[in-house]
Amino acid sequence: MECKGIAAASGYGLGRAFLLEDQEVRVIRQTISSDAVDREIARLEEEIRQAIAELETVRDTARQKLGDDAAAIFSAHIMMLEDPEYLGGIIEKIKQAMINAEAAVEEVTAEFVAIFSGMDNEYMRERAADLKDVAGRLLRRLLGIKTMSLADIAEEVVLCAHDLTPSDTAQLDRDKVAGFVTNIGGRTSHSAIMARSMGIPAVVGLKDIVTKVKAGDFVIVDGNEGKVLVNPPEGIIQEYRAKKEKFAARQREFEKLLNEKSITSDGVQVELAANIGNPEDAKGAITNGAEGVGLYRTEFLYMGRAEFPSEEEQFKAYKEVAMLFGKERPVVIRTLDIGGDKELPYLEMPKEMNPFLGYRAIRLCLDRPEIFKTQLRAILRASAYGKVKMMYPMIATLQELRAANAILAEVKQELSKENISFNPQMEVGIMVEIPAVAALAHQFAKEVDFFSIGTNDLVQYTLAVDRMNEKISYLYQPLNPSVLSLIQNVISAAHNEKKWVGMCGEMAGDLTAIPILLGMGLDEFSMSASSILAARALIRQLSKADAVDIAQAALKMDDAEAIKAYVEQKVSFIAGLK
Amino acid sequence: MEKSVVIKNPTGLHARPAALLVQKASSFRCNVSLVKQGKKANAKSIMNVMALGVGQNDEVLVVTEGEQEAEALQAIVELLEGLKD
Numbered sequence: 145m146e147c148k149g150i151a152a153a154s155g156y157g158l159g160r161a162f163l164l165e166d167q168e169v170r171v172i173r174q175t176i177s178s179d180a181v182d183r184e185i186a187r188l189e190e191e192i193r194q195a196i197a198e199l200e201t202v203r204d205t206a207r208q209k210l211g212d213d214a215a216a217i218f219s220a221h222i223m224m225l226e227d228p229e230y231l232g233g234i235i236e237k238i239k240q241a242m243i244n245a246e247a248a249v250e251e252v253t254a255e256f257v258a259i260f261s262g263m264d265n266e267y268m269r270e271r272a273a274d275l276k277d278v279a280g281r282l283l284r285r286l287l288g289i290k291t292m293s294l295a296d297i298a299e300e301v302v303l304c305a306h307d308l309t310p311s312d313t314a315q316l317d318r319d320k321v322a323g324f325v326t327n328i329g330g331r332t333s334h335s336a337i338m339a340r341s342m343g344i345p346a347v348v349g350l351k352d353i354v355t356k357v358k359a360g361d362f363v364i365v366d367g368n369e370g371k372v373l374v375n376p377p378e379g380i381i382q383e384y385r386a387k388k389e390k391f392a393a394r395q396r397e398f399e400k401l402l403n404e405k406s407i408t409s410d411g412v413q414v415e416l417a418a419n420i421g422n423p424e425d426a427k428g429a430i431t432n433g434a435e436g437v438g439l440y441r442t443e444f445l446y447m448g449r450a451e452f453p454s455e456e457e458q459f460k461a462y463k464e465v466a467m468l469f470g471k472e473r474p475v476v477i478r479t480l481d482i483g484g485d486k487e488l489p490y491l492e493m494p495k496e497m498n499p500f501l502g503y504r505a506i507r508l509c510l511d512r513p514e515i516f517k518t519q520l521r522a523i524l525r526a527s528a529y530g531k532v533k534m535m536y537p538m539i540a541t542l543q544e545l546r547a548a549n550a551i552l553a554e555v556k557q558e559l560s561k562e563n564i565s566f567n568p569q570m571e572v573g574i575m576v577e578i579p580a581v582a583a584l585a586h587q588f589a590k591e592v593d594f595f596s597i598g599t600n601d602l603v604q605y606t607l608a609v610d611r612m613n614e615k616i617s618y619l620y621q622p623l624n625p626s627v628l629s630l631i632q633n634v635i636s637a638a639h640n641e642k643k644w645v646g647m648c649g650e651m652a653g654d655l656t657a658i659p660i661l662l663g664m665g666l667d668e669f670s671m672s673a674s675s676i677l678a679a680r681a682l683i684r685q686l687s688k689a690d691a692v693d694i695a696q697a698a699l700k701m702d703d704a705e706a707i708k709a710y711v712e713q714k715v716s717f718i719a720g721l722k
Numbered sequence: 723m724e725k726s727v728v729i730k731n732p733t734g735l736h737a738r739p740a741a742l743l744v745q746k747a748s749s750f751r752c753n754v755s756l757v758k759q760g761k762k763a764n765a766k767s768i769m770n771v772m773a774l775g776v777g778q779n780d781e782v783l784v785v786t787e788g789e790q791e792a793e794a795l796q797a798i799v800e801l802l803e804g805l806k807d
Contacts, residue, residue, distance in 0.1 A: 220737055220768070223744065229767035259773045271737075271772060450736045490733050 147350050149325065150617070151370030152336035153674070155345035156388040157323020158381065161361040161374075162301035163354065164308075169283045173247035176238075184238050188245040191285040196225050198281070217274075224278045230256065246286050253279040270489065302363040306354055308335040318342060323365030325353050325372050330611055330620075340672035341425055347372050349614055394721075398677035402433045406680045412688040414662065416679055417474070417670040419648055426465045429673040433680065436474040436531075438596065438670020439648035440465060442519065443482055451490050452515065458522035466530030474531045476596065476646070476670075477523050478575065479516070479548075481537040483508040500604070505538035510547050520555045527567035535573040535596055540580050545591060575648075577601035582630035585637035595638050596670070599649025603627055621704040622651040628660065628699055628707075635665045646670055655682055655718045656711050662686060663695025678721050685717055723795050724785040731805040734777035739805050744768045746801050752788030754798060765798065 176184055203218035224230060230252065237248035253275060260272035303316070303324040316324070321344055329335055329348035339346035345367030357363060357374055364373040364384050368391075373380060407413040417438035418429030429437060445453040445461055462477055469475050482488060483504030496502040509516035523534050536548050552572065559566055573594035576582055582602065585595070599622055604611050606627050609619035621627070631647075638645045646668030651657045653671025658679055661669065669679060694714055698707045712718050731739060747754040747765035754765040758780060763770035765784075776782055784802070786795040 216738075220741065223741060223768045227767045227769050229764050229770045256769055256773070263773075263775055265775065265777075268736075268772060268775060275769070450738055451733045490736070 145356065145374040146376075147353055147356065147372045147374070149347040149350035149353070149370050149372060150330055150336075151367055152329070152348040153339035153342075153344060153346040154367045154391075155323070155343070156367065156384055156391055157300075157302055157321075157345040157365040158384060158388065159300040159302045159322040159363065161304050161357045161359055161363045163357065163359045164303055164305040169280055169287065169289065171246045171250045171283065171287075172244075174244045175242050176244055178242065181239055181242065184245050185235055188234065188238070188249075188286070191245075191282060192225055192231070195278075195282050195285050196222055198285075199225070221274060221278045221281075224275060225282065246283055249279055249282055249286065265489075302365055304354055304357045304363070316342065316344060318344060323347075323363075323367065325350055325357075325363070325365055327351055327354055328614075330614070330617065337419075337421075337672065340674050341421075341428060343674050349617075351614070395677075398681055401677050401680045401684070404680065404684070406435065406683050408662070408683055408686050408688045408691070410687040410689055412662075414666070414683065415474075415646075415668040416676050416683075417476075417646070417668055418673045418676060419670050420465070420673075423461055423464045423468075425673070426468050429676075430468065432673035432676050434473075434673060434676055436469060436476075436668075436670075437465065438476055438646050438652075438668055440475055440477045442478060442480055446480065446482060446488055449490075452518070455518045455522045455525075458519060459525045462523055462526035462532070463529045466526050466532050469530055471531055474533055476533045476535055476573070476648075477526075478535050478537055479506070479519055479523070480509055481505045500601075500610070506536045506544055506548060507538065509536075510544060510551075513551055516548075516551060517555055520552055521559065524555060524559055524566040524570065525564060527570045528565045532567065533571040533573065533594070535575055535594075537575045537598070538577060538601075539574040539588075540578045542584075542587060542591065545574060545588065549591075576634050577605065579606050579630060582634050585634045586640065589637045589641040589643055592643065594643055595634055595645045596668075597631060597634060597645065597647040597649065599627070599631075599647060599651035602630065602649065603651075606630060622649075622654065622657060623660075623698075623704040623707045625699065625702055625704070625707070628664075631661070631666075632664050632695075632699060639665060644668065653679055655679065655721055656708050658682055659686055659691045659711055659715050659718075660695045660698050660707075662688065663691035663693070663698075682715075682718065682721055686715065690714075723787070723791050724783055725795055725799050726781055726783050727799055727802045728781050729776055729778060729802060729805065732778050734780065735771055735774065737772070740768055740771045742805075743771060743798070743801060746797060747794070750786075750790055750794040750797070752786050752791045752794050754794055755785045755787075757783040757785060 199218050199222050203215045206218055207215035233252040234248045237252055238245060256275055257272045260268055260275065263269060300320060300322040302322055306327045307329060308324065308326055323345040326335060326348045327350055336346060336348055345365045347365055347367060347370050350372060353372060361375050364376060405413055406416045415435050417436040418434035419439040420426050420429055420437055421441045422444045445458055466475050483493065487493060493503065526532055539545050556568065571593035573592045573596055574588065575598045576595050577598040581588055603620060603622050607619050607621060607624060609616050611620050635645045644667040647661065647666055648670040652669040653675030655678060662683065671679065694711060698710065701707050729735065735743065744766055756763045756765050756771065756774060758774050758776055761774060763774040765771060784795060784798050
C-alpha cells in the first residue's frame with residue numbers, strides 16, 4: 145500500500161510502525177467484599193509508589209535532555225499522585241462503594257476532570273489533560289498493561305501519529321526514530337519544522353495513516369517525495385535501502401562544504417543562515433554550516449509556562465546565541481510573534497474569528513508596551529555580546545514601525561541612564577509578511593536597516609490561503625508569479641536605498657526557488673539548518689548571470705507549476721541535490 | 723485561626739505558586755485550608771488549590787487548625803503575600 149502526503153523533512157526512513165496513540169484503558173467496575181477492602185487499598189498504594197518512581201525517572205531524563213521547564217511538567221504529575229484529596233477520595237470510594245481500585249480511580253478522576261474542564265480559564269482547562277495523563281498511567285499499572293514508551297524501543301521504528309506536538313517531536317530520539325508520519329499538518333507546521341531541524345525524515349498530512357497502519361507493519365517514509373509505503377515487497381525495500389545509502393553518501397559529500405563560502409561560480413557571495421527557535425538549535429545550526437542566524441524565534445521563551453519570562457531570563461537566552469555566533473556572524477532576533485492562534489495561558493485574549501488577521505505579534509506588543517519593553521531591554525543588552533540585529537514581525541504600516549522604534553528609543557535612553565551597555569548602532573529591520581509592506585517597500589526601505597521576507601505568511605496573505613487547510617493546499621504557491629513580483633519589488637526597493645534583504649520563510653531553502661531568488665538579488669537566505677549544505681552546493685554550481693536570466697524569465701511567466709518545471713529544466717542538477 | 727490575604731502576583735495560584743503553597747502547607751501537621759467566596763480547599767492538595775481558581779486581586783481566607791496553627795498561619799500568609807511570578 146502506498147499513501148501520498150506532504151514531504152515535510154527529506155531523507156528515507158525504514159522500520160517497523162510504532163503507533164503513538166493513547167492506549168485505550170478499559171475499566172470494569174466490580175464490587176468487592178468487605179474483607180477485600182484493605183487489600184485493594186494496599187494494592188492501590190503500591191501502584192502509586194511505582195507510578196511515582198516511573199515519573200521520577202521520566203522527569204530526570206527530561207531534565208537532562210530538555211531542561212528544567214520540561215521536567216517541571218512531570219514534577220506536577222508527581223504532585224498529583226501525592227495529592228491527599230485525590231488519593232483520599234479514591235480510598236474513600238473503595239471503602240464506601242466497595243468497588244475495585246481501578247473503578248474508584250476512574251470515578252474520582254472524572255470528578256476532578258469535570259471541575260477543571262468547567263473553569264473559565266484556558267490554562268486550568270489544560271490541567272484536566274495532565275490529570276487524565278496521570279490517571280491513565282496509574283490505571284495501566286493497576287491493570288498490568290505495559291506502558292509503551294519511546295524509551296523502550298530497541299530497534300529503529302517509524303512513528304505513526306495523528307499529530308505530533310512540538311514537545312512530542314522534541315522528545316524523539318534520533319537513533320531510534322527512523323522517520324515519522326502524521327495524519328495532519330503541512331510543510332510549515334511545527335512538527336515538520338522540528339523534523340527538518342533534527343534531520344528526521346517525515347511525511348505529514350496523510351489524513352488517515354493511523355488507521356491504515358498497524359503496529360509492527362513495515363513502513364518506508366520517503367521524505368523527498370512525500371510518500372509512505374506500508375508492507376512493500378522485498379524488492380522495494382532493497383531499492384529504498386539503496387536510496388537511503390545514496391542519500392547518506394550525498395550528505396557526507398555536502399559536509400565537505402561546511403567551511404566553504406556560499407559563492408557563485410562567477411564570484412557573487414551570499415549569506416546562508418539558519419532559522420532557530422532556541423539556543424539548542426543554534427548549536428545544530430553551526431554544525432550544519434550556518435553563516436549566521438536569519439531568524440531567531442523568541443516564542444519558546446514565552447510558551448509552555450505560567451508566567452512571562454523575566455528580562456534576565458530572556459537576556460541569557462539571547463546572549464548565549466549571540467556569543468555562539470561571535471562578532472562576525474549576525475544573529476537576527478525577531479521580537480515576540482504571539483497571539484491569534486498561538487495562545488499563552490497567562491495572557492487572557494478573546495477568541496477571534498480570524499486569528500491570522502487578528503491581534504498578534506507587533507500589534508499585541510504595541511498595545512502592551514510593558515511586555516514589549518522587557519523584551520527590547522533584553523535584546524539590547526545581548527547586543528553588547530555579538531552581532532545582534534533585531535526585527536519586528538507582522539508590520540503592516542509605517543506608523544506601526546515608527547511606534548515600535550519610538551519605544552525602542554525610550555528603552556535605549558533608560559539603559560544609557562542606568563549605565564547598562566548595549567550596541568547603539570544595532571540594526572533594526574522588519575519582516576515583510578503582509579502584502580501591504582511589499583507594495584510600499586520603497587517607503588519602508590528609507591526607515592529600516594534591512595528587510596526579511598517571511599514567505600510562509602506572505603504567500604498565505606497574498607493568495608488568501610490558509611496554509612493549514614489541506615483542501616486548498618494547491619493554492620499555497622510560493623512560486624506564484626504574484627509572490628515573485630512582490631519579492632522582486634521588495635529587493636529592488638531595498639537595494640535602491642542600499643539596504644540588504646533576507647528571506648526567512650521555507651522558500652529560502654527550497655532548491656527550485658533559490659536560482660530565482662539569487663537572480664533577483666536576495667542577499668541572505670535563512671532556512672532550516674538541515675537545508676543549508678544542499679543550498680550551498682547549489683549556489684556554488686550556479687552563476688549569478690544565469691540566475692538573473694532565470695529570474696527574469698520566471699517573472700514573465702503566469703503559472704507556478706510552469707515556473708517550477710522551467711527552473712528544474714534550466715538547472716538540471718537540482719534533481720541530484722534533492 | 724484565620725487571616726485574610728489578597729493575592730497580588732499576576733498569575734494567581736497557578737501551577738508554580740500553587741506548588742509552593744502546597745509544599746509549605748504540607749510541612750505542618752495542622753490542617754490548612756483556603757477559603758475563597760465560601761468555597762473551601764485543602765491547602766495540602768494541589769488539585770484543590772488549583773480548582774479554587776484564585777487569580778490576581780482575589781481575597782482568600784487562610785484557616786489553620788491544630789498543632790502549630792499559629793506558626794503555620796504566619797508562614798502561609800507570608801508566602802502568599804510574597805508571591806512573585
